[in-house]
Amino acid sequence: MNGPWLDALILYLIGLFLVPNFRAGGVPRRLAEVIYQPFIRLGLWYRWSMYAPEVPEATRLGLTGIVKDDGSFEIVPLPGCDEGAGFGKARGLRFIAWQWALCDPMTDFLKPALCDYALRLWRRRSPAAGRGPGRPVAVEVRVYRYPSPAPGQRDEPAEPEVRTVFSRAVEE
Amino acid sequence: MPGWWHELFHAPVDPSSLALFRVLLGGLIVANATLYARDARALLDPDGMFSFGAWKNGPDRHLFSVLRWLPASRRSVTAVIAVYGAAGACLAVGWGTRWAAAAALLAGVSLNHRNRYVLHSGDALLRVMTLLMIFSDAGAVWSIDAAASRPAAAAGSPWALRLMQLQLALLYLQTALYKLKGRTWRQGTASHYATRLRAHRRRRLPDWLDGVVAHRAATHGALAAELAGGTLVWFDRTRLLAIGGLVALHLSLQLLMRLHLFQWTMLASLVLFFPGETTARLVELLWS
Numbered sequence: 001m002n003g004p005w006l007d008a009l010i011l012y013l014i015g016l017f018l019v020p021n022f023r024a025g026g027v028p029r030r031l032a033e034v035i036y037q038p039f040i041r042l043g044l045w046y047r048w049s050m051y052a053p054e055v056p057e058a059t060r061l062g063l064t065g066i067v068k069d070d071g072s073f074e075i076v077p078l079p080g081c082d083e084g085a086g087f088g089k090a091r092g093l094r095f096i097a098w099q100w101a102l103c104d105p106m107t108d109f110l111k112p113a114l115c116d117y118a119l120r121l122w123r124r125r126s127p128a129a130g131r132g133p134g135r136p137v138a139v140e141v142r143v144y145r146y147p148s149p150a151p152g153q154r155d156e157p158a159e160p161e162v163r164t165v166f167s168r169a170v171e172e
Numbered sequence: 173m174p175g176w177w178h179e180l181f182h183a184p185v186d187p188s189s190l191a192l193f194r195v196l197l198g199g200l201i202v203a204n205a206t207l208y209a210r211d212a213r214a215l216l217d218p219d220g221m222f223s224f225g226a227w228k229n230g231p232d233r234h235l236f237s238v239l240r241w242l243p244a245s246r247r248s249v250t251a252v253i254a255v256y257g258a259a260g261a262c263l264a265v266g267w268g269t270r271w272a273a274a275a276a277l278l279a280g281v282s283l284n285h286r287n288r289y290v291l292h293s294g295d296a297l298l299r300v301m302t303l304l305m306i307f308s309d310a311g312a313v314w315s316i317d318a319a320a321s322r323p324a325a326a327a328g329s330p331w332a333l334r335l336m337q338l339q340l341a342l343l344y345l346q347t348a349l350y351k352l353k354g355r356t357w358r359q360g361t362a363s364h365y366a367t368r369l370r371a372h373r374r375r376r377l378p379d380w381l382d383g384v385v386a387h388r389a390a391t392h393g394a395l396a397a398e399l400a401g402g403t404l405v406w407f408d409r410t411r412l413l414a415i416g417g418l419v420a421l422h423l424s425l426q427l428l429m430r431l432h433l434f435q436w437t438m439l440a441s442l443v444l445f446f447p448g449e450t451t452a453r454l455v456e457l458l459w460s
Contacts, residue, residue: 006331021342042281043235043281043296043299048293048347054354055354120219146370
C-alpha cells in the first residue's frame with residue numbers, strides 16, 4: 001500500500017488512538033464509534049488512564065457464605081489468591097479491578113457470577129458440606145476497606161470497614 | 173500531504189529500535205501466555221469465574237474472541253494460550269514476523285476478552301503494539317526472516333513505528349493530565365496512598381522515604397516524568413532526560429508494587445524512542 005491510501009490508513013489509525021481520549025459526545029462520538037467498530041470489537045479503542053485521578057483506597061473483596069444457624073464463613077482465598085488479599089492477587093499477582101467493576105452498573109452480572117463460582121469451589125472442596133446446619137443459605141459479596149493513615153502518620157493496624165454490596169440466596 | 177508529514181511517516185529510518193522492540197514484545201507475550209496458563213483454571217476455564225454461557229450472553233458479547241466459536245472446554249482455552257505463546261516466540265525470533273504478530277493479536281484479544289476484569293493498561297498497550305507490529309518492518313534486522321532474505325531489504329517507511337511512538341506519548345500525556353484532576357496528585361500525597369494499597373504492595377518503604385517531603389517529591393516527580401514522556405521525548409536534546417525519568421519511575425514502581433507485567437511492558441516500549449543507529453551500536457557493543 002502506498003501513496004494516498006497509506007496516508008488515509010495512517011490518519012484513520014491516528015483517529016483510532018486520539019478519539020477515545022477526548023470527551024466528545026453526541027453525534028461525533030457515535031459516528032466515530034461506527035467508523036471504528038471493528039477496532040472496538042478488538043479492544044483497540046482505548047482511553048489511557050494508567051491511574052485514577054484519586055488513588056483508590058486499600059480495599060479487597062471477600063465472598064462470605066451465610067450458614068443456616070446465622071453463622072458465616074469466608075469463601076476466600078480463591079485459587080491464585082493469597083490469604084488476606086482476596087481477589088486482588090489472582091492471576092499471578094495481576095491487578096484486578098474488582099472494586100471498580102462492582103461499582104459499574106454495566107457489570108452487574110459479575111456479582112451473581114462470583115457467588116456461583118464461590119459456591120462451586122466450596123462444594124468442590126467439601127462435597128459433604130452441602131447438607132445439614134452448615135449448609136450455606138446465602139452468599140454475600142463484601143468490600144473490606146482499610147483506612148490509610150494521613151501522610152506523615154505511622155501505619156497502625158486497623159480494623160477494616162465492611163460493606164455488603166451483593167447478597168444472593170442459595171437455591172435448594 | 174505536507175512535507176513534514178512525509179518526513180515523519182515516510183522518510184526511511186534505521187529499523188534497529190523497532191527490531192529490538194519486536195524481540196522484547198515477543199518475550200512479553202511469552203511471559204503473559206505463561207502467566208495465563210498458570211491461572212487459566214480460575215480466570216478463563218468454562219468452570220472458572222464466568223461460565224461460558226454467562227460470558228457469551230453478558231455485556232461483553234460484542235467483543236471479539238475466538239473462544240466464542242470453539243467448544244466450551246479447557247482444551248480450547250489451552251489451545252488459544254498455546255497459540256498466543258507460540259506466536260510470541262515467533263515474533264521474538266522474527267520468524268514469519270507479520271503473521272506471528274497477527275496470530276498474537278487475535279489470540280491475545282481472545283484471552284483478554286474472555287475475562288476483561290483482570291486487565292490493566294499494559295494489556296491494552298500490548299494489543300495496540302501488536303496490531304502496529306503487523307504493518308511494521310520489525311523483521312528487517314535481527315530476525316530469521318532477514319537471514320532468509322538475501323540481499324537484505326531496504327529500509328522501508330517508518331509509519332508504523334511513528335504510530336507506536338505517538339501512542340506511547342499520548343498514553344503518558346493523557347495519564348498525566350488525568351491525574352492532575354485528582355486532589356492527592358496535586359497535593360503531592362498520591363504516592364503515600366498508592367504505597368499502602370494492600371493488594372499491590374510488594375514491600376514497605378523505608379521510614380526515611382515515607383515522609384511527607386519524600387512523597388511530595390515522588391508524586392510530583394511521577395507527574396513530571398509522565399508529562400515529559402508525552403512532550404520532551406520528541407526532541408533530541410531532551411529525549412534522554414525524559415526516558416531516564418520514565419525508567420526511574422517504572423523501576424521504582426516495579427520495586428515497590430506488584431502490577432503484573434505492566435512496568436516491563438512500559439519499559440520495553442521506551443526502546444521505540446531510541447534512534448535506530450544508537451540501538452544498533454549498543455547491541456553491537458553488547459554482542460562483541
